[in-house]
Amino acid sequence: AAYAEQYRPQLHFSPAQHWMNDPNGMVYFNHTYHLFFQYYPKDIVWGPMHWGHAVSKDLIHWKQLPIALYPDSLGYIFSGSAVVDSGNTSGFGKNGKIPMVAIFTHHDPKREAERHEDFENQSIAFSLDSGATWTKYANNPVLKNPGIRDFRDPKVMWYTAEKKWIMTLATQDHISFYSAPDLKNWKKESEFGFKTGAHGGVWECPDLFSLKMAGKTYWILVVNLNPGGPNGGSATQYFVGDFDGSKFTPIDSSTKWLDYGPDEYAGITWSNTGDRKIFLGWMSNWQYANQVPTQAWRNAATIPRELRLKQSNQGIVLASAPVPELTKINRGVSVSKNVMVNKTLDLSTKVGKLKSQYVLKLSMAQLKAYTLKLSNKKGEELLIGYDAIKNQYFIDRTKSGKTDFQKDFSGRFMAPRLTAAKNSDITIVVDKSSVELFADGGLTTMTAVYFPDGDYTGLTLNADSNIKVDSIVVTALKSIWQ
Numbered sequence: 001a002a003y004a005e006q007y008r009p010q011l012h013f014s015p016a017q018h019w020m021n022d023p024n025g026m027v028y029f030n031h032t033y034h035l036f037f038q039y040y041p042k043d044i045v046w047g048p049m050h051w052g053h054a055v056s057k058d059l060i061h062w063k064q065l066p067i068a069l070y071p072d073s074l075g076y077i078f079s080g081s082a083v084v085d086s087g088n089t090s091g092f093g094k095n096g097k098i099p100m101v102a103i104f105t106h107h108d109p110k111r112e113a114e115r116h117e118d119f120e121n122q123s124i125a126f127s128l129d130s131g132a133t134w135t136k137y138a139n140n141p142v143l144k145n146p147g148i149r150d151f152r153d154p155k156v157m158w159y160t161a162e163k164k165w166i167m168t169l170a171t172q173d174h175i176s177f178y179s180a181p182d183l184k185n186w187k188k189e190s191e192f193g194f195k196t197g198a199h200g201g202v203w204e205c206p207d208l209f210s211l212k213m214a215g216k217t218y219w220i221l222v223v224n225l226n227p228g229g230p231n232g233g234s235a236t237q238y239f240v241g242d243f244d245g246s247k248f249t250p251i252d253s254s255t256k257w258l259d260y261g262p263d264e265y266a267g268i269t270w271s272n273t274g275d276r277k278i279f280l281g282w283m284s285n286w287q288y289a290n291q292v293p294t295q296a297w298r299n300a301a302t303i304p305r306e307l308r309l310k311q312s313n314q315g316i317v318l319a320s321a322p323v324p325e326l327t328k329i330n331r332g333v334s335v336s337k338n339v340m341v342n343k344t345l346d347l348s349t350k351v352g353k354l355k356s357q358y359v360l361k362l363s364m365a366q367l368k369a370y371t372l373k374l375s376n377k378k379g380e381e382l383l384i385g386y387d388a389i390k391n392q393y394f395i396d397r398t399k400s401g402k403t404d405f406q407k408d409f410s411g412r413f414m415a416p417r418l419t420a421a422k423n424s425d426i427t428i429v430v431d432k433s434s435v436e437l438f439a440d441g442g443l444t445t446m447t448a449v450y451f452p453d454g455d456y457t458g459l460t461l462n463a464d465s466n467i468k469v470d471s472i473v474v475t476a477l478k479s480i481w482q
């Protein structure tokens with residue numbers, strides 16, 4: 001059957017075949033969520049980039065469509081975004097049809113090979129048939145490179161207060177904001193980030209959006225970074241602040257991470273979803289993305305996550321949760337209340353038959369150290385838990401299965417607990433070859449992939465001392481490809 005290969009994600013989008021990296025052009029239009037993605041249709045390694053395309057009605061079940069954008073004389077089609085141009089500011093709309101407009105980077109490999117610095121430029125394309133076919137604008141590029149080597153990944157949003165488009169662009173070690181009335185004539189507004197945030201690598205794939213908390217509006221600037229993540233390689237940082245239509249000003253200077261795990265990168269949000277902010281990342285890391293041991297395809301997307309602002313011990317932060325639509329694939333729930341754990345509690349009977357497709361949530365009134373051990377018959381194991389001494393959550397994939405395909409893959413990954421609350425909860429979304437951890441109502445998030453030789457059918461909850469777990473909820477999930 002299709003999508004049944006070893007390691008094939010059953011809860012996450014992955015292309016039927018070949019290579020994928022960043023999610024691109026995520027936009028909601030006509031009751032459809034579009035997911036474009038960096039795609040190389042000839043191999044399972046990175047190559048000349050196209051925009052692959054998939055659609056969903058519910059963010060969970062995806063249908064892959066024909067390639068949306070092919071490389072051309074201006075170069076490969078690198079990452080970017082898409083908007084619904086309801087006011088037809090671009091003039092691409094015809095006969096009352098609202099245009100979808102994609103804004104992307106043209107990466108010219110020829111000029112790069114000739115050692116020029118200006119090989120990345122921003123271009124646009126439009127669709128009048130709900131994303132099925134795309135026409136590139138005749139006067140591309142619309143934003144020319146001023147001589148900055150890394151000049152890419154435009155994320156465009158409508159800034160209602162001034163009725164103009166804002167483009168947030170990654171420009172090597174900072175962000176540049178541009179504005180345009182029509183998606184074509186871009187003018188520079190400001191720059192941000194020279195002395196703020198993490199700078200262990202290049203700034204890529206930014207996003208800018210607003211969210212409300214307690215009636216107040218905040219602006220969030222997401223900046224993906226590679227390398228330099230908290231657990232090595234690629235990761236997503238963000239800033240909370242204010243945007244006045246021209247300039248972004250953070251409210252504090254702390255570096256915040258949207259996901260501390262090794263395998264969430266290039267994550268940004270859907271446009272045109274109203275007050276809801278839905279985030280999705282690439283579930284991999286440039287350290288080993290080209291080497292993970294899959295055959296038909298390489299790499300997948302994370303679960304779509306709803307973002308909210310919450311107070312934490314790092315100030316106002318983004319909390320993540322799997323979108324509630326995930327319940328559409330529920331196929332049974334088991335609830336245990338007031339469970340005493342004395343050293344080890346065997347939970348294998350709860351998950352053993354679930355084919356590594358479930359959500360598990362633990363809630364405790366009092367937080368103590370614990371380790372969840374997922375294991376298979378080959379003796380491979382994945383450890384997930386809370387280290388009370390370090391006050392950190394962890395995922396340890398040292399013995400998780402195949403780990404030797406690249407030196408940075410194996411390891412134990414840590415993430416801080418961001419609250420002093422006495423009670424705690426942890427939710428893990430377990431798929432064939434990935435886990436996503438959401439702790440303390442999503443204040444701490446971690447994603448990790450792994451490649452075991454057979455499903456983890458065993459599960460134990462281990463603690464040094466006696467601990468009381470107030471509830472253990474296991475939700476079995478159906479495959480999204482069924």
Ligand code: FRU
Pocket residue numbers: 021022038049078079080105152153204205266
């Ligand atoms: C991020 C990235 C982007 C670029 C794309 C190329 O993973 O490097 O900056 O547009 O991938 O595939």
